[in-house]
Amino acid sequence: MKNWDAKEQNWQIVDPGVTDKRLMITEAEFASALSVADRPGNTLSPLVRKAWDGVKLNTLTLHSRLCATAAHISVVGHITEEELRSRITRTDMANGFANRFLFALIKRSKELPFGGDLTDIQILHLGDQLKGIIGAAQGVGRVVFTDAARRSGRESIARCRPANLGSLEQSRLVAKRR
Numbered sequence: 001m002k003n004w005d006a007k008e009q010n011w012q013i014v015d016p017g018v019t020d021k022r023l024m025i026t027e028a029e030f031a032s033a034l035s036v037a038d039r040p041g042n043t044l045s046p047l048v049r050k051a052w053d054g055v056k057l058n059t060l061t062l063h064s065r066l067c068a069t070a071a072h073i074s075v076v077g078h079i080t081e082e083e084l085r086s087r088i089t090r091t092d093m094a095n096g097f098a099n100r101f102l103f104a105l106i107k108r109s110k111e112l113p114f115g116g117d118l119t120d121i122q123i124l125h126l127g128d129q130l131k132g133i134i135g136a137a138q139g140v141g142r143v144v145f146t147d148a149a150r151r152s153g154r155e156s157i158a159r160c161r162p163a164n165l166g167s168l169e170q171s172r173l174v175a176k177r178r
Contacts, residue, residue, distance in 0.1 A: 045092065049096055
């Protein structure tokens with residue numbers, strides 16, 4: 001952060017900031033965050049939209065100003081399907097707040113109250129496999145679309161046009177990202 005030094009007639013670096021601009025937030029009760037965002041005057045929704053769009057984030061206070069540039073924010077929010085349907089508002093869908101999130105519906109295939117019954121050898125084997133996968137992924141450079149992938153993507157987008165969707169809410173979520 002810089003401040004203008006009127007005496008020296010130049011900008012003085014007050015806070016050099018941090019090099020790692022990543023922040024991952026885990027919200028165990030995402031329904032609470034949606035409720036807060038819906039309150040009059042709350043700035044959560046515009047803040048999330050600004051962060052997603054890469055806009056400089058800052059407070060409007062005169063003293064103790066805070067600023068984040070080039071921030072990379074990830075949110076992992078836990079919410080049931082019923083809560084999401086009841087808490088997400090038409091405004092959230094219309095103004096682009098909701099489509100800043102990737103909603104994934106996870107259903108369990110079975111109940112494993114104790115996490116299954118793997119032996120130590122099986123767990124170590126899975127760990128070794130994961131280590132190998134991570135090592136291979138670290139060597140991957142820039143990932144680009146093939147021509148076939150681009151065609152497939154265009155076709156998928158065409159199928160998701162608002163006229164092909166069942167509800168107004170779904171149409172808004174898809175249409176807003178174009």
